[in-house]
Amino acid sequence: MxxxxxxxxxxxxxxxxxxxxxxxxxxxxxxxxxxxxxxxxxxxxxxxxxxxxxxxxxxxxxxxxxxxxLQPTRGALGAAVPVDPTMYRFYEVLQVYGPTIKELIHEKFGDGIMSAINFRLDVQRVPDPAGDRVVVTLDGKFLPYQW
The missing domain is CATH 1.10.260.40 (lambda repressor-like DNA-binding domains)
Structure with a gap:
């Protein structure tokens, strides 16, 4: 198999x-x-x-x-930090903007997270005079923490 x-x-x-x-x-x-x-x-x-x-x-x-x-082992990239330049840039984005994203989610929704289970993803190419833009939309359901 x-x-x-x-x-x-x-x-x-x-x-x-x-x-x-x-x-x-x-x-x-x-x-x-x-x-x-x-x-x-x-x-x-x-x-x-x-x-x-x-x-x-x-x-x-x-x-x-x-x-x-088969059921997958999700998120199995083989290395903690991706070395592929495209994937590494997302890692870099999260290093720089991760705390900001977290703060803004908490400010707008309260204490919780964005789901990666109830989730949609879209990638678009948008023309721009200075060079085409990559627009990535991460669309996850808000899940409040329950204590």
């Missing part, structure tokens, strides 16, 4: 070989593109119809389908 990481590698290889986009896979699976991408990279379990739809588009076998059904 393949691991989720091995299945993710097979997905990425097939995606590149076939020229399929993450958006096309999201459409085939019937889920948002960010959720589908995370699932195919091993961060969410998929239902059998979802896994089968992705595997069909990517011309992958039952071994990949079975791996996509």
């Amino acid at each position: 393949l691991t989720k990481q091995e299945a993710a590698a097979a997905v990425r290889a097939a995606k590149a070989r076939l020229g399929v986009s993450w958006a096309q896979l999201g459409e085939a699976v019937g889920r948002p593109v960010a959720w589908t991408t995370a699932a195919l990279l091993g961060q969410h379990p998929m239902s059998e119809p979802e896994a089968r739809a992705a595997a069909d588009v990517l011309e992958l076998g039952d071994d990949v389908v079975q791996a996509l059904l």
Whole structure:
């Protein structure tokens, strides 16, 4: 049986070989593109119809389908501090703005957190005369602490 990481590698290889986009896979699976991408990279379990739809588009076998059904170990990047420049910049953003985000959430909502379970993510490219902008929207439900 393949691991989720091995299945993710097979997905990425097939995606590149076939020229399929993450958006096309999201459409085939019937889920948002960010959720589908995370699932195919091993961060969410998929239902059998979802896994089968992705595997069909990517011309992958039952071994990949079975791996996509497994429960993941979420957040498993392999290193405490990501070294990939794109991921590291998010780490850097949280180092600089994390305390500010926390303060603003507490000021606007009270004592609690933003859920990463009840969560939506969107990535957009926005044209700008000084160079295109990356707009990342993190949309999580507020969960108050209960004492």
